[in-house]
Amino acid sequence: MAGERTFGSPGAQPEPIIRVHDLQVGFKDRLVLKGLDLDVYRGEILGFVGPSGQGKSVLTRTILGLIPKRAGTIEVFGQDVDALSVPERRAMEQRWGVLFQQGALFSALTVRQNVQVPMREYLTLSDRLLDELAMLKIEMVGLKPDAADKLPSELSGGMIKRAALARALSLDPEILFLDEPTSGLDPIGAGEFDELIATLQKTLGLTVFMVTHDLDSLYTVCDRVAALGDGHVIARGPIEEMLASDHPWVRSYFHGKRARAVMGTAAA
Template sequence: MNGREKVIEVRGLRNQFGAQVVHENLDLDVYRGEIVGVVGGSGSGKSVLLRSIIGLNRPAAGSVTLLGEDLQRLSDTRRAAIESRCGVLFQNGALFSSLTVADNVMVPLREHFHLPLALMQQVAALKIALAGLPAEAGAKFPAELSGGMVKRAALARAIALDPDILFLDEPTAGLDPIGASAFDRLILTLRESLGLTVFLITHDLDTLYTICDRVAVLSQKRVLIADTLARVEKCDDPWIHEYFQGPRGRAAATAATHAAIPMR
């Protein structure tokens, strides 16, 4: 399109569970360094799309290219190499409940690198601090954390290997507004400092307005439009119109234009 490197390229994707078709002929591109927000009604297959991109879901048809490679056709070792360049934050955190937060963050470090324990602990502590958690959270078990802390701990694990692409499945769902906007700022900071590409599923309109470079709208089994918010808002599809021009959409838009949120 404009010469930027595509890190995710989805072409003609079709996902089907039994007789129920979730995606049909779905196309989507994500470019390096951008934050793409994916929106869509409940049950429109946002999480399924994420799972298809990271290779947890084998599509019925179509191709998914991640960092220039088709995961379904790769050998296991090459596939693991690509997967280690992706960080995923699952909707409910998916922290390993038998490990402390610090050990959770160290799992990918242990598996992919041979580092001395002290150094791994140091790196883990750094990631935990980067994710905005206090240092003492490292010694806690996931069951002892609050909802917001679980998200941050899961983020710390997702960025453990300094991934190229960060996948976030509803990162701000269930957070209070202060926590949610802090999380938004955190994602922005990480993007700037680590040069991340972020693929973000969200229902949070404030998140869309404050941090997303482009928004992809998932509806009618495909990506209706993937463009800047200004253009998506003007799209004349009735669902999109209701989504962005409804009371909540307008409130979020006003908030984003009026409040010049200090990002740093």
């Protein structure tokens, strides 16, 4: 495939849903993101890779408004996040869902209650529909119904990821942020999770921003990949372009021993 892929209706110009321009984020005297530019297009799954400790999570958290930025602009849904009033900001937050690396489920609530938290907060629903929707999301992410009434401390790592995804999906968001969704899952579980994300993206028309280290995920579900290095995006594009990149880190990442093994199986 050559050049940028188009998403949505064929032939249409891809519409950026998240637009990060010249973003600078730092802690104390250390600048982590040094003028980063990144566009995420509506309907795509973007994989975001980079060495550990280079600020992949920092970017996600800055877009989400959890870390203050020093300079630059962030536009989500075509709106500058700095220019939003508090109610507009709240409305925007309902349109994205976040899967944190550790799940971040509320430990005092059951899985069902966790999924219902945003619904109760923002929607007026009958109790019956509230229950049914929570169960629907729980089943959609591949959890058994009996997991619904368990507490997060009673769940395995994979189940926590799934439950957290169900919560992230509870308001049918347009953008889904995933922070290392498959880390800590076994390969089969990780593969299922990838498939789940791809299915959800197709059926719900989601845009997915995925921070990941999982080469399988990058090959199988990501439409585009962006690589972070030294505070900038050093390479971006479909996986084929990444393979052709001659940046040393990108080369060693996609042509390392582990990458070749994955490619071998993908080609077979």
